[in-house]
Amino acid sequence: MNPEEVNSKSNSRRDFLKGIATVGAGVAGLSYSAAYAGAENILSEDRFGALVDTTLCVGCRHCEWACAKAHKMPVPEIESFNNRKVFQEFRRPSNSSLTVVNEFENPKNRLIPINVKQQCMHCDRPACVSACIVGAFSKTAKGPVVWDSDKCIGCRYCMVACPFQVPTFDYEKAIQPMIYKCDFCAERQKGGDIPACVDICPVEAITFGPRSELIREARNRIKRKPEVYLDYIYGEYEAGGTSWLYLASKIFTEIGFPKLSQKAAPGVSESIQHGIFAYFIPPASLYALLGGLMWMSKMKKEIDTEISKEIEEEERIEKIHRIDMEGKNE
Amino acid sequence: MNNLTLNQISHNSHLPSQVKFKFFTPGVIILCLFALNGLVFLAGRFLFGIGSVTNLNNFYPWGLWIGVDVAAGVALAAGGFTSAALGHVMHKDEYHSIVRPALLTALLGYTFVACGVFVDIGRYYYIWHPLVMWNGNSALFEVGICVMIYLTVLYIEFLPLVTERFMGRVKMWGFLKIFNPILEFFLRLTDKTINKVMFIFIIAGVVLSTLHQSSLGTLMVIAGDKMHPLWQTPVLPLLFLVSAISVGFPMVIFESILASRSFKLAPEMHVLSKLGSMVGPILGIYLAFKLGDMFIRETFVYLKELTFPAIMFYSEMIIGVIVPLIMFLNKKVLQSSKLLFTASSLVIFGVLLNRINNFITAYKPPYAKVAYYPSIGELSVTIGFVAMLVLFYRACVMIFPVITQNHNHVEIAKTKSKVIL
Incomplete structure (x- = not known):
């Protein structure tokens, strides 16, 4: 994503949240079948x-x-x-x-x-x-x-x-x-x-x-x-x-x-696998966490650029004032 | 974006552009020979079976191809997700110049990992089976699925470079001419939509990477006592993840310095030394986990005698972790391109050796009469793949806007290279 090309702030933010929700739903859908496949223990007593x-x-x-x-x-x-x-x-x-x-x-x-x-x-x-x-x-x-x-x-x-x-x-x-x-x-x-x-x-x-x-x-x-x-x-x-x-x-x-x-x-490896995936909660949380981080850092950057713009604007006005004052003094 | 802005961009010194340089140099020709040699042995594998070119057998089913082409390949391509996390997720703009080279490395790296898997599995034409035949208990299944999705994500992340380069410039010759408007349309469509959804793929890329980097470590856990206790531990997935993160930036530094040397550009030391300053702490965390695990499981008893596994363990830890850790914590090292390159190379060596040790050195199957060592054929294919990767990388940076070239720096580099000559 090229930050220079963000057209409209509100729009992209909405897209962002929508996107995260879609992926989350998809992941949740996957988890059921995967967990089901893992939990089979069908040994017969008289095997x-x-x-x-x-x-x-x-x-x-x-x-x-x-x-x-x-x-x-x-x-x-x-x-x-x-x-x-x-x-x-x-x-x-x-x-x-x-x-x-x-x-x-x-x-x-x-x-x-x-x-x-x-x-x-x-x-x-x-x-x-x-x-x-x-x-x-x-x-x-x-x-x-x-x-x-x-x-x-x-x-x-x-x-x-x-x-x-x-x-x-x-x-x-x-x-x-x-x-x-x-x-x-x-x-x-x-x-x-x-x-x-x-x-x-x-x-x-x-x-x-x-x-x-x-x-x-x-x-x-x-x-x-x-x-x-x-x-x-x-x-x-x-x-x-x-x-x-x-x-x-x-x-x-x-x-x-x-x-x-x-x-x-398979005991240890399966418990690791199921621990990492536990109904896809850990990966989904990581996704949400990173999404949050990304959004926050983007907000921060936008605020930073706004602040620097404001500072620039203030400096410009001050400069005009100064020139005006200098002109009057002369 | 229209043509005008595109032209402006290519003249702007702070944005990536394609490198203009001759493709063939003596080094490149040597690489081509290595690649060809690998292809010859590959032909043998596909005509006469895996046994005809490898030293693999019923006791050692996995060897150099899985240990290096796949496991080490995935780890060394970690620069892609670590720099994406830094540049895109954390929005650290000062690192933007390394994001694209790292993305290209990851993309090519993973492509060759997929190729490595393709040639190693007996029934390569069934490589799509894991997509429809699931086994949630299998660490390999997770690695396979994650790598497949991540590879797709990497190609999607690369799309903006394609639109940037070719939008408004699609000019195919001959009868292909009729496709020009269609291609142009798709490029514009991609360009319009991709930036709005890119963040989904960028975050997905980071999540997928953490998942499969760690699961790659889970792979050997199931081998249990067949693996040497120096390496066999339930925290293998954690160790694999942290070591992959630790090698991400050194890999970016390594190839950035190498590329600037090859294309006679000045190395971007202001970015690279900042990147380097993050490596030390990560290596420290890795070392702490590794030593902690060693003391909890009391495996240091295997280090008393200088057996082959002990020597391999020492080399991996001292040359690959401790020495570069000390180097990366030193300010002088961070500011010298030569020392930074050396330290980065050591980390890369360490992770490469760690993967070889985990998959080959540590694996001691019962009943095996002779230990496995890679055959000429296996080495040729692995070296061939590496050569091809470098060649593709060179071609890609000449075609696509990957590398940020500061034109002032180029001038400096040119005068410098004259002085050296």
């Missing part, structure tokens, strides 16, 4: 989970094969999965394998190694769901955290946010790169089936069922064989609790799990 008993897993990796089959991914013959050489390298879930089994040394019995299946943990309060710029991730009431390819813009913020470092991305694809992660066979579950990995497991290392019952079952197992199990259910409270739960005989950080606090990953 499903899966309990992995790492003391039972034999590392046959049939779950990897079944998972790939269920998600229509290219996969070699099931026999090739018996090759235990892959265990020499620690692997993470990837674009080609949404779940992987790793092998760790067993301090209690060197002949029987510990095998650990890993995949998305399906957090109760997932960081990816909170972080995703377009809401492409969602936590379904029954447990699975699913990703919607139609929304995703490929920003990879989910990967920055995930405390378990699970989602992976197609770095080699120029068009329509995907985000990959276990979806807990959400489609199969809808049809009444159990997840493919649970279905195929020959030693029943994975138990599928309502999460609350799984926790009870896990506690029973620990009570029955305290010499085998650590008295700890990984996932019960990690990152605010996860749908997938683990039992083990060896400290979890030594078998590929990150040490996490009980706080849900």
